[in-house]
Structure formats: C-alpha cells, structure tokens
Amino acid sequence: MGKTIGEGYKNGTLEYNKQKKAIVILDKNGNPLPPIRIFEMRHKPRLSILRSLLFTYNIENLDDHERENFITSKNVNDEKELSELFDELTKPEFASYGYLERKWHIDTIDYFLRTDESFESVFHNFDTYFDDEIIDKRNFMKVLLDCLMKYNEEIKERESKNFNHDSQEK
Numbered sequence: 001m002g003k004t005i006g007e008g009y010k011n012g013t014l015e016y017n018k019q020k021k022a023i024v025i026l027d028k029n030g031n032p033l034p035p036i037r038i039f040e041m042r043h044k045p046r047l048s049i050l051r052s053l054l055f056t057y058n059i060e061n062l063d064d065h066e067r068e069n070f071i072t073s074k075n076v077n078d079e080k081e082l083s084e085l086f087d088e089l090t091k092p093e094f095a096s097y098g099y100l101e102r103k104w105h106i107d108t109i110d111y112f113l114r115t116d117e118s119f120e121s122v123f124h125n126f127d128t129y130f131d132d133e134i135i136d137k138r139n140f141m142k143v144l145l146d147c148l149m150k151y152n153e154e155i156k157e158r159e160s161k162n163f164n165h166d167s168q169e170k
Contacts, residue, residue, distance in 0.1 A: 028116070043104045045111040050122050050141075053105055056089045057128045071129040077136070079143050086147040094151050102152050109145040113138065 055061055057071060070088065074081040094102060112119070119137040134140050 043100075043107075045108040047108065047112060047117070047119070047122050049105060049108060051126060053090065053093065054122070054126070056093060057130065059127045059129060068129050072131045076130045076132055076134055076140065079139070082140065082143045083147055086144060090144070090147065091151050094148060095155055102148070102155070106145065106148050106152060109141050109148070113141060113145065
C-alpha cells in the first residue's frame with residue numbers, strides 16, 4: 001500500500017501526478033490482471049453508453065433498407081463478418097465522437113471485459129436487425145473493442161497528420 005504504480009502528466013493537462021491507486025481485477029483463477037490507473041479514466045465505466053453506439057443495429061433506428069440488408073447479410077457470430085459490419089456502420093458513428101467520448105467507450109468495454117460481465121444488459125430489450133442471435137456476447141464486445149481501438153488509432157493518426165500539415169503551412 002502507498003507505493004507509486006505510475007507517474008506522468010494527466011491527459012490534456014500540465015499537471016504531473018504520481019499514481020498510488022489502481023483498480024485491480026482478478027481473473028477466474030484469482031490472479032491479478034494488469035492494473036487500470038484511476039486517473040486515466042475520465043468517466044466511470046457504464047454499460048448503458050454502449051447502447052447508443054450500437055443503435056445503428058436497432059430496429060427502432062429509421063428505416064434504411066440498404067443498411068438493413070447489409071446487417072442481415074452478416075453473421076454476427078463470425079469475427080471477420082462482425083468486423084466488416086463494424087467497419088461499415090460503427091466506424092462512422094464512432095469517428096463522429098470527440099476524443100474523451102471515444103476513450104470512454106473503449107475504456108468501458110475494456111473494463112468490463114476484465115470482469116466476468118456477460119453483457120446481457122446491453123442487449124436486453126434491444127431488438128436488432130441481426131439474423132442470428134449473438135451467441136457469445138463477450139466475444140462480440142471483444143471484436144467491437146478491437147475495432148474501436150483500431151478506429152481510434154486511425155483517427156489520432158489522421159489528426160496528427162492534419163496538425164503537422166497545418167503547422168507546416170504557417
């Protein structure tokens with residue numbers, strides 16, 4: 001207790017901190033998973049935020065027959081097809097979010113994947129266009145997390161190029 005587990009600048013500030021608190025989650029065998037530093041998490045992880053990100057797939061979303069056909073053509077239990085679905089329909093929505101909101105979604109999924117969360121609550125009373133029932137909701141979320149992390153890196157890289165390009169023009 002009381003040992004420094006990390007140090008550095010808080011995101012987006014010039015405030016330098018030494019971190020002595022962490023959330024430690026144990027795996028099924030009781031072994032600790034890598035710690036999550038508390039000051040990295042701007043927002044408390046909440047499963048409810050994932051419903052808005054996945055609203056594209058909800059039947060309450062406005063009718064778009066082309067989108068509906070694309071969704072139903074994919075097997076959501078196949079990682080490759082699920083990734084293709086996310087690339088086409090989730091990526092644009094996610095890219096419209098600001099940095100902190102993107103990070104919140106990534107951190108939320110990552111946090112709950114480190115627990116024994118089943119993600120049933122995300123899909124409870126959430127009717128989708130998916131032809132198949134999602135068999136492994138944890139794997140669904142793992143694929144989603146991998147995609148969101150990839151999209152976030154692409155966005156950061158694009159923003160960095162734009163920043164560097166704008167800086168060179170001045």
